[in-house]
Amino acid sequence: MKQTIYLMAIREALDEEMERDEKVFIIGENVQQGTFGTTSTLVQKFGPERVMDTPLAETAVAGAAVGAAMAGFRPVADMMFADFMYIAGDEIMIKAAKWHFLHGGKVSVPLVLMAAMGGGMKIGAEHSMCPESIIMHTAGLKLAIPSTPYDAKGLLKTAIRDNNPVVFFYHKGLLGVPGEIPEEEYLVPFGQADVKREGSDVTVVATSRMVHLSLAVAEELKDKVSVEVIDPRTLEPLDIDTIIASVKKTGRVVVADEDNRRCGVTSEIGMQIMEKGFDYLDAPVQRVAAADLPIASGFMEEHILPQPKDIVAAIEAVAT
Numbered sequence: 001m002k003q004t005i006y007l008m009a010i011r012e013a014l015d016e017e018m019e020r021d022e023k024v025f026i027i028g029e030n031v032q033q034g035t036f037g038t039t040s041t042l043v044q045k046f047g048p049e050r051v052m053d054t055p056l057a058e059t060a061v062a063g064a065a066v067g068a069a070m071a072g073f074r075p076v077a078d079m080m081f082a083d084f085m086y087i088a089g090d091e092i093m094i095k096a097a098k099w100h101f102l103h104g105g106k107v108s109v110p111l112v113l114m115a116a117m118g119g120g121m122k123i124g125a126e127h128s129m130c131p132e133s134i135i136m137h138t139a140g141l142k143l144a145i146p147s148t149p150y151d152a153k154g155l156l157k158t159a160i161r162d163n164n165p166v167v168f169f170y171h172k173g174l175l176g177v178p179g180e181i182p183e184e185e186y187l188v189p190f191g192q193a194d195v196k197r198e199g200s201d202v203t204v205v206a207t208s209r210m211v212h213l214s215l216a217v218a219e220e221l222k223d224k225v226s227v228e229v230i231d232p233r234t235l236e237p238l239d240i241d242t243i244i245a246s247v248k249k250t251g252r253v254v255v256a257d258e259d260n261r262r263c264g265v266t267s268e269i270g271m272q273i274m275e276k277g278f279d280y281l282d283a284p285v286q287r288v289a290a291a292d293l294p295i296a297s298g299f300m301e302e303h304i305l306p307q308p309k310d311i312v313a314a315i316e317a318v319a320t
Contacts, residue, residue, distance in 0.1 A: 001183065014038070023074045027064060028052075036116050069109045070109060077112070078115070083129045085135070118208065119304075119305045135169075147233075150181050197218050201252065210256040214256055243272075261287060266289045267287070283318045
């Protein structure tokens with residue numbers, strides 16, 4: 001094993017997959033410099049034909065990637081901010097997601113749409129969203145949201161090799177998070193949740209940056225409540241079986257995600273728990289999510305985004 005950080009794990013996955021398969025290329029705005037460092041230096045190794053800068057035109061980035069994927073390439077379209085996925089919505093949610101089905105399975109779209117999501121940098125409503133629920137809602141798209149360097153590298157390599165369109169959301173607030181990854185090649189399969197911490201009293205299903213906040217809270221409360229923290233790692237496909245197995249053990253569950261509360265990820269996972277694990281529940285499912293407001297800038301941001309105290313309150317509410 002070796003030490004790395006989250007953003008370097010993402011870059012390493014891109015490097016290895018471009019080395020392995022010459023049909024893999026990166027396209028996006030400023031990818032040769034790398035706005036968040038995830039694509040930096042790759043142009044020096046693979047050249048501008050495979051690390052392709054574009055004008056500020058998100059629809060063109062996604063459209064070109066969809067077309068290239070249908071022609072047999074394996075593009076990674078870097079959309080920079082996850083918020084910009086809305087601009088290219090037609091190409092992503094209608095074309096990429098549906099093309100395989102519309103053509104009776106005759107056309108594959110092996111495409112990765114990569115973008116940074118989340119708040120914490122105080123950069124306002126158009127650069128801080130977590131639009132996982134929109135992607136999760138769109139049939140035909142897979143969705144990976146890693147919380148650790150290990151998961152980031154393994155999931156991205158799996159995404160690039162998938163013959164279906166995959167959205168890969170990495171969190172801006174985790175770019176410098178350290179962790180160990182194997183020296184040798186590895187993949188993280190889709191649809192397999194990871195139990196980040198075992199516990200017996202309350203299950204916390206947490207995604208992305210919420211995983212780290214939940215683990216810190218679990219440690220803080222360890223003398224009062226035994227908290228199990230589960231990271232789904234992919235929301236489509238979702239490993240509901242691992243979640244239900246944990247709920248069966250604890251009888252109490254909190255779902256924590258940074259997307260908006262209304263019609264968000266917490267709503268969907270909470271409802272699936274109700275449908276498939278109701279008989280195991282000893283208390284109503286608690287949710288921790290962003291307020292149903294645009295993400296504020298500056299010091300107001302913390303009043304919109306879910307905080308550790310919200311996770312503590314939800315655990316205490318469900319545990320009593």
